[in-house]
Amino acid sequence: MSDSPPLPPADWPVMEPGWVWLCGAGPGDPGLMSLHALNALRQAEVIVHDALVAPHILGWARPGAELVDVGKRGGRPSPKQHEISLQLVELARAGRRVLRLKGGDPFMFGRGSEEARTLVRHRVPFRVIPGITAGIGGLAMAGIPVTDRDVNQAVTFVTGHDPSGDTPPLDWAALARASPVIVIYMGMRTISRIAEALIGAGRAPGEPVAVVRNASLPDQQVLETTLARAAADIAAAGLSAPAVIVIGRAVLLRQALEWPAMAAGQPTRNPEPPGPGRPAEAP
Numbered sequence: 001m002s003d004s005p006p007l008p009p010a011d012w013p014v015m016e017p018g019w020v021w022l023c024g025a026g027p028g029d030p031g032l033m034s035l036h037a038l039n040a041l042r043q044a045e046v047i048v049h050d051a052l053v054a055p056h057i058l059g060w061a062r063p064g065a066e067l068v069d070v071g072k073r074g075g076r077p078s079p080k081q082h083e084i085s086l087q088l089v090e091l092a093r094a095g096r097r098v099l100r101l102k103g104g105d106p107f108m109f110g111r112g113s114e115e116a117r118t119l120v121r122h123r124v125p126f127r128v129i130p131g132i133t134a135g136i137g138g139l140a141m142a143g144i145p146v147t148d149r150d151v152n153q154a155v156t157f158v159t160g161h162d163p164s165g166d167t168p169p170l171d172w173a174a175l176a177r178a179s180p181v182i183v184i185y186m187g188m189r190t191i192s193r194i195a196e197a198l199i200g201a202g203r204a205p206g207e208p209v210a211v212v213r214n215a216s217l218p219d220q221q222v223l224e225t226t227l228a229r230a231a232a233d234i235a236a237a238g239l240s241a242p243a244v245i246v247i248g249r250a251v252l253l254r255q256a257l258e259w260p261a262m263a264a265g266q267p268t269r270n271p272e273p274p275g276p277g278r279p280a281e282a283p
Contacts, residue, residue, distance in 0.1 A: 010035075013127065015043040020088050020098040020119055022112050024105040024131015025049075027138040029216035030056045036129045037101075041065075044099035046091050048084070052103035052242060054217070081111055085118035092124045103242075105133040109159050109185045134244045135183040138215025142222045143258035144250060151249050152180035160187020160194065160245070167193045176201035181248035188241050192231035198247070203227060208251035213243040220260075224251065 013036070015021060021040050026032035041047070041060045049058065051071020058067060070087070072078040079087075091098045106112025106128065119126045135157050136146055146155045156179035162168045167190045175182060176198045187194060188211075199205055205228035213221040225233040227247060255270035262268065 012036075012039045015040060015097045015099075015127075016125075017095045017097055018092050018125065020092050020100055020124055020126045021129060022100045022106045022116060022126060023102065023129040024110070024112075024133070025053045025057055025101050025103055026132040027104060027134040027141070027216045028052065028054055028214065029141070030054055030060075032132050032137060032216060033057060034129065034131065037131065040099050040129060041101075043097055045097040047099045047101055048088060048091070049101040050103050053101050057101075081114060082118075085115045088115060089118060089122045089124055092119070093122075102131070103134075105131040108133040108135065108157070134212075134215050134242075135185060135246075138212055138244050139183070139210075139246055141216040141220065141260070142210065142212045143254045143260065144210055144212070144246060145253055145257065146181060146183060146246070146250060148250060148253060151253065154179055155181040155183060155248075155250075157183045157185070158187075160184045160190045166190070167197070172197035173201035176203045179248075181246065181250045184245040184247070186241065187245050188234065188239070188243055191234065191245060195227045195230050199227060203247075207247060208249060210246050210251040210254065211239060211243050212246075213239050213241075215242075215244060222254075224254070 021044070023037050023040050025037060038060060042062050044062065044065055046066045046068060047058065047061055048068045048070055051069065061067065070079045070084045088098060088100055100115060102110045102112060104110055107130070112128070116126060116128070139146055156175055158170060158175070159168055184191070184194065205226065207227040209225050209227055209230045211223040211225070211234060221239060223233060223237050223239060256268055256272070258269070
């Protein structure tokens with residue numbers, strides 16, 4: 001509102017020469033980036049960014065800032081992780097103010113800890129600015145809460161592939177038994193094998209699954225399916241990365257909590273979301 005009092009001044013941190021700030025830009029929507037991240041953008045002389053960082057966000061950089069795209073793109077030549085880490089060291093040693101801007105949160109499957117460890121080994125000072133990770137914020141933008149006390153008391157976040165690109169060697173049987181909701185990052189290519197492992201460990205073939213592509217962006221897509229049909233439905237829909245996959249009854253809550261549809265004037269599919277004594281049909 002126009003008559004709202006101004007925000008009190010904040011003691012914003014100053015980016016010093018020779019420092020690297022590891023910063024999360026959130027799931028995509030520029031409005032979901034933190035004020036600390038914006039402060040970093042306005043100070044950095046060099047911004048080393050991923051491919052998933054929105055152009056609008058990069059447009060907030062200070063005038064004259066150097067933009068270095070180190071995004072990894074499947075099937076095309078991309079910088080190696082050790083090359084990116086050493087590039088940060090070289091830029092900092094040259095006395096530059098360096099912002100390493102990553103999609104989501106730098107410490108949630110973002111390799112931020114690898115880069116930080118390299119900086120530590122080379123005695124380069126750094127700061128970490130957390131970001132909203134897609135496995136929480138991106139699902140919320142689709143109307144899917146990762147926790148609800150009537151549905152689940154635990155949630156597990158996993159990566160969909162190991163360093164070689166194969167299905168990660170996790171104890172899928174233990175996950176199937178212990179985690180009512182499983183959120184998978186980077187699992188579009190391995191979802192068939194992951195689903196097979198979970199079903200083989202006892203999860204129901206009809207368990208609800210949702211795939212959220214380009215979470216929080218104007219072209220966000222959401223596919224509701226089941227564990228047994230997930231891989232086939234993803235292929236039929238032509239969905240590709242970047243996407244986050246969630247498995248569990250929390251997906252059914254979207255029937256009542258799909259707020260983007262409400263904003264578009266569409267009716268709620270199920271005003272009584274699934275909970276104790278209120279089963280809901282899977283898609």
